[in-house]
Amino acid sequence: MKVKLIARISMALLTARLRQTIVAASGVTFSITMFISLLSFMGGLNDLLDNLILNRTPHVRLYNEVLPTRIQPIAGSTYYSGAYHFVRHVKPKNQLLEIRNSDAIIKALKKDPNVRGVAPKNMVPIFYNIGAIYLTGVINGIDVDAENKLFTFQDYVVEGKSSDLKNIPNSIILGIGAARKMLVQIGDNIQITTSSGERFPLKVVGFYQSGIEEADKVQSYTTLSTSQKILGKPVSYVTDIQIKLFDILMAPLLAKRYNSVFGAEAIDIQTANAQFNTGSSVRTLISYAVGITLLIVAGFGIYNILNMMIYEKMDSIAILKATGFSGRDVNAIFITIALTIGLVGGALGLIFGFGLSALIGEIPFNSSSLPTVKTYPINYNPKFYLIGAVFSIITTYLAGYFPSRKASRIDPVDIIRGK
Amino acid sequence: MEHKVIESIGISKSFHDPITVKVLSEISFSIQAGEFVSIVGKSGCGKSTLLYILSTMDSNYEGKLYLDGMNMENKVDRERARVRNEKIGFVFQFHYLLNEFNNLQNVMLPGLKLGKFAADKVEHDAYEKLKILGIEDAALKYPNQLSGGQKQRVAIARALINEPLIIMGDEPTGNLDKKNSDNVFNIFKELAEEYHQSLLIVTHDMDFAANTQRTITMEDGKIISHG
Numbered sequence A: 001m002k003v004k005l006i007a008r009i010s011m012a013l014l015t016a017r018l019r020q021t022i023v024a025a026s027g028v029t030f031s032i033t034m035f036i037s038l039l040s041f042m043g044g045l046n047d048l049l050d051n052l053i054l055n056r057t058p059h060v061r062l063y064n065e066v067l068p069t070r071i072q073p074i075a076g077s078t079y080y081s082g083a084y085h086f087v088r089h090v091k092p093k094n095q096l097l098e099i100r101n102s103d104a105i106i107k108a109l110k111k112d113p114n115v116r117g118v119a120p121k122n123m124v125p126i127f128y129n130i131g132a133i134y135l136t137g138v139i140n141g142i143d144v145d146a147e148n149k150l151f152t153f154q155d156y157v158v159e160g161k162s163s164d165l166k167n168i169p170n171s172i173i174l175g176i177g178a179a180r181k182m183l184v185q186i187g188d189n190i191q192i193t194t195s196s197g198e199r200f201p202l203k204v205v206g207f208y209q210s211g212i213e214e215a216d217k218v219q220s221y222t223t224l225s226t227s228q229k230i231l232g233k234p235v236s237y238v239t240d241i242q243i244k245l246f247d248i249l250m251a252p253l254l255a256k257r258y259n260s261v262f263g264a265e266a267i268d269i270q271t272a273n274a275q276f277n278t279g280s281s282v283r284t285l286i287s288y289a290v291g292i293t294l295l296i297v298a299g300f301g302i303y304n305i306l307n308m309m310i311y312e313k314m315d316s317i318a319i320l321k322a323t324g325f326s327g328r329d330v331n332a333i334f335i336t337i338a339l340t341i342g343l344v345g346g347a348l349g350l351i352f353g354f355g356l357s358a359l360i361g362e363i364p365f366n367s368s369s370l371p372t373v374k375t376y377p378i379n380y381n382p383k384f385y386l387i388g389a390v391f392s393i394i395t396t397y398l399a400g401y402f403p404s405r406k407a408s409r410i411d412p413v414d415i416i417r418g419k
Numbered sequence B: 001m002e003h004k005v006i007e008s009i010g011i012s013k014s015f016h017d018p019i020t021v022k023v024l025s026e027i028s029f030s031i032q033a034g035e036f037v038s039i040v041g042k043s044g045c046g047k048s049t050l051l052y053i054l055s056t057m058d059s060n061y062e063g064k065l066y067l068d069g070m071n072m073e074n075k076v077d078r079e080r081a082r083v084r085n086e087k088i089g090f091v092f093q094f095h096y097l098l099n100e101f102n103n104l105q106n107v108m109l110p111g112l113k114l115g116k117f118a119a120d121k122v123e124h125d126a127y128e129k130l131k132i133l134g135i136e137d138a139a140l141k142y143p144n145q146l147s148g149g150q151k152q153r154v155a156i157a158r159a160l161i162n163e164p165l166i167i168m169g170d171e172p173t174g175n176l177d178k179k180n181s182d183n184v185f186n187i188f189k190e191l192a193e194e195y196h197q198s199l200l201i202v203t204h205d206m207d208f209a210a211n212t213q214r215t216i217t218m219e220d221g222k223i224i225s226h227g
Ligand SMILES: Nc1ncnc2c1ncn2[C@@H]1O[C@H](COP(=O)(O)OP(=O)(O)O)[C@@H](O)[C@H]1O
Pocket: B015, B016, B017, B021, B023, B041, B042, B043, B044, B045, B046, B047, B048, B049, B050
């Protein structure tokens, strides 16, 4: 009953100043529209850039680093136990790159309930032979099926098929940058040289493009077994074990655990790619800052219109009070006006924001470095809409708070006396 | 049976801006239920100031005020608003209707605020009040479509909507021509005689005052005659 009366009076005052009301509401609509589009677009861009790295990166990577023995022989001497050891002569052993017991480790990992998948890999530093010059490169020996499943490998094979790697012996998928330098076509044979100086011929079955140009100049892919052949190693030889988890946030914890259990170095994605997280969060922060600034500006618009309305409606406020409306009622009336502007403006803003982001999402976006992307990326995260809605209500409430309080404190006697 | 609708005991008020001026001093009087009382006095003698205090709109004074036997001391804004809504009908010199609402709605607003009856009952009552004042034809018009005299009649209808304890008027005919002010006076008289409505009307018009049951005369913030 009372709520209805307050609402009715608010609506009457609102419609009496319809033009200004619409202007104030469009301010909110505009800012929420921009807020939503900006965040959706930035979110899409962030996802794209993150995925560029994150999709291609294992959550935990097991490997061996070329490191000297941690415990040098001198440390075993009781005679020098209290002394500073500067005699360090045991150098890194050859072959330390191999993960020992890789078979057993992979088996154990596949049983781990945290693990979504395991892909073994061999990183083989090589040279591409182009006529007389040698170009440094890395051949990744991969398990094609596991790589497809965990890292959508096929998406990045821009020409040829990843499965050809399995079907054609001694084949290679070349990084597109390297391929351009070597002027090769699919079906051509190339020569590579290993770090130990041996030459090895490989047949090109496809080109690979990750979108990271530096990587595409260097990286190439072959099967695990071909890479073992290149190195002249047995089938158990694996330099990397890539692990994808169900929960990426578990990575740092599990990396530590795997390190101690398997005795191999283990690095988690958060540590390996800290800079990408920072980039994303800065971009997100900027979007929020811009969006909220827009909202605050809209809030001042509402503040102005309410102040103006209160100034114009002094007589009405006085008469309401004289006929028995309390300060609290008057306050409720103006807060209702503010919130109505906020709700209507905000709701339209959410709709327009959705429309605008959908529109942006239709704009063609072709980048040679991003083969899987055809249009501008948009992230339709409901969170943005929720935040937009909540913020539009909060800002309009705050914008309405002081004018409403002012209205509630108007002394009817002052007005009626005709001051 | 005697029933005091208003009792003022030693009410004084001073303004302090820019210097302290005592506008009302030791005002004591009472009004019985059903009385039609007028207040007269020279301009600036404090009539309006007194009326604002009696109507609870101004709570900044010394002395005691009883409305319907209820002490108004220490009442908060909301409680005083409630008293105004329920017990006092106010008619101003400048009608003061809300232009955003039609005349019927203007009359209804205090009734809806009171919340004692459902909206359709309030609407029916409002229409009846407009009828008493002979202005029911203007029910669905807006205040700015009416003449001054008509507006004042709508304002009186609004003052009546909650069947108030007393109607207060601050020079309600001050802005009207002779014909219209006679009309308004006759309405007040009819309310007093037929409906036993208590009325307290501030006026400049000596003819008007002479025709009320009792006239209180003020001078320099004091009552010099209780009539
Ligand atoms: N807000 C105010 N501040 C200072 N003096 C005031 C104020 N309001 C009224 N007065 C003074 O109080 C006196 C009484 O005013 P008022 O009650 O309006 O007189 P009346 O209605 O009898 O003409 C006048 O002298 C007026 O100047």
